[in-house]
Amino acid sequence: MDLYLPARPGEKPCGGAVPEHVLPRIEGFDPSPLPAVISPEALLENARGHRLALDLDGVRIFRRRDFDRALVEAALAAGATPRRVKAERLERVERGVRVVAEGEGRVYDWIVGADGARGLSRRSLGLRPRGDSVGLGGSLSGVDSGLDWRRLVLAFPEMADAYLWIFPRPGGASVGIAYTPGRLTDIQARAALDRFLDDHLSPGWRDLPGPRYRYPIPVFGPWTLEAVRLALSRRILLAGDAAAVADPLTREGIRYGLLTGRWAAESLLAGRPAAYAERLESELLEDLEKAGHARDLFFEGAIGRWAVPLSRAHPGIRRVLNDLLTCRQPYTGLRRRLLGAAVGLSTSRTHTPSGP
Ligand SMILES: Cc1cc2nc3c(=O)[nH]c(=O)nc-3n(C[C@H](O)[C@H](O)[C@H](O)COP(=O)(O)OP(=O)(O)OC[C@H]3O[C@@H](n4cnc5c(N)ncnc54)[C@H](O)[C@@H]3O)c2cc1C
Known part of the structure; x- marks a missing residue:
């Protein structure tokens, strides 16, 4: 099996928080030696100034470069052959797909398209983004700035379905705001993030080194299974962000990237690639549809307003x-x-x- 692995400039824009219980489900992948912040103390706050301290038992926060490298190593150890080139074109051929990279075309019976939110797989299928959330923020480094890097902060500012975060991780922190464009403008989101970081970090945070970004988070919706079925008709199994499977409430996508990759591989190994769509439907549809409803209740209804004070009491x-x-x-x-x-x-x- 060929694994296309182009060089990636910089770190994937991401908080890097993963629930621990999902990690053993990826056979041959052992992230335990990786640097990580494990089960951090957390502070939750809402727009009315209520605060709640929690121990987030069972969460690990990684730098994506460490995590992604370890995943690739596990795939290579399991027998994948690395192709250190970027796939440039996907062409339909009879009973297969030709992947063209650096002038060479290779034909496969089936391919897994796990190339992200705006990758070649989606583009080649003519799939437009629908319902995406956005993550706007940065990876800050510079441990001498007197910040408390160990504490995770989540804030719910009562601005549509937005939430803000500071995730401590090795050597720094990921900070940002997740929101849905159309419900909040970029200017409002950026201003809310600046206020939040002014409140929680020492004054010099704006000068801290590290990339800043604005990047899509494709969340699960009615469009997900439509896209997956269309792709299967062209012999492509979409996984992760390419399939749009992030949790619509938390916008967490790493867990679903890992799981959809596993389910895609299992469908191929069973010789039933077309069964992949049913697998996604049975594993994800009910829960992530409920997550979509819970998002509205949590961010814009009474539940969200009262979650922090009620949990305190x-x-x-x-x-x-x-x-x-x-x-x-x-x-x-x-x-x-x-x-x-x-x-x-x-x-x-x-x-x-x-x-x-
Ligand atoms: C700001 C922000 C914060 C987030 N925080 C979290 C979080 O804390 N926890 C969480 O669970 N989720 C988080 N998410 C969501 C999460 O980052 C994604 O859902 C997840 O990274 C999806 O993984 P993926 O492998 O599908 O896509 P990606 O991580 O985007 O990986 C795609 C891969 O495809 C490769 N690729 C692209 N094009 C080609 C090509 N033509 N040929 C070959 N290879 C190619 C890329 O090099 C890359 O390695 C966050 C997202 C954002 C934007």
Whole structure:
């Protein structure tokens, strides 16, 4: 199996936070030796000044360059052949796809398109971005600036479905705001981010080195399975951002990139590539549709306004929020568990996804 691996200038714009429970699901991939911030202390705050301290047990924050390199090494150890070139063109041929790179064309029966939000796979299928969120922010480095790099901060500013973050990670921090264009302008988002960082970082943060960026986050929606089915008709299995599978509420995409890659590989190995669409549907549709509804309730409804103060006062609700943020609580069953916690029923039940 060929793995196209062009040189990548710089770091992928990303917070790098991954729920730990997903990592053992990728066979042959052991991220435990990688530098990471593990289970950081977290501070949550809302627009009304309520604050809540939490231990985010079960989250790991990596630099993407470390994480991505380790993933590639695992793929090579499993037998993939590296092609250190960029795929430049995809052509339909009878019963296959020709991938053209540096003047050479190679024909494959099927290919996995895991080349990101604006990659060649989507472009070659004529797929336009739909419903994307945006991450605007930066990777700050410079540990001498007196910042508290160990604490993770999440803020909910009551600006449509936006949230702000500071994620500590080895050698610095990722900072940013996630929002949906059309619900918030870039100018509003940038101003909210500056205010947030002024509040939490020491005054010199604007001069800290590190790249700044604005980058799409393709979230799951009705367009996802449409695109995946169209791609399958052209013998391409879209995975990760190329398929638009990030969580619409948290905008977390690494977990779904890993899992869709695994499901694509399993469908190919089983000799049933077309079954990939059904696999995505059965694994993701119900939960991520619920995430889309939860996004509106959380950011623009009463739940979001009260989540922080209620969690402060109520240990059961605090546990639910903690499990949601560490991805141990799926959206399916969330409402029932919240109601149960509110009336003092079982508050310790969590769900750690562990299946294939
Ligand atoms: C600001 C920001 C913060 C985020 N924070 C988080 C977070 O904390 N946690 C989280 O889970 N998610 C986060 N996300 C989402 C997450 O980054 C993505 O969902 C995830 O990186 C998707 O992985 P991917 O492998 O599909 O795509 P990418 O990470 O974009 O990787 C695509 C790969 O394809 C390669 N490629 C592209 N074109 C070609 C070509 N023509 N030929 C060969 N190779 C090619 C690229 O070199 C790259 O290696 C964030 C996103 C943003 C924008």
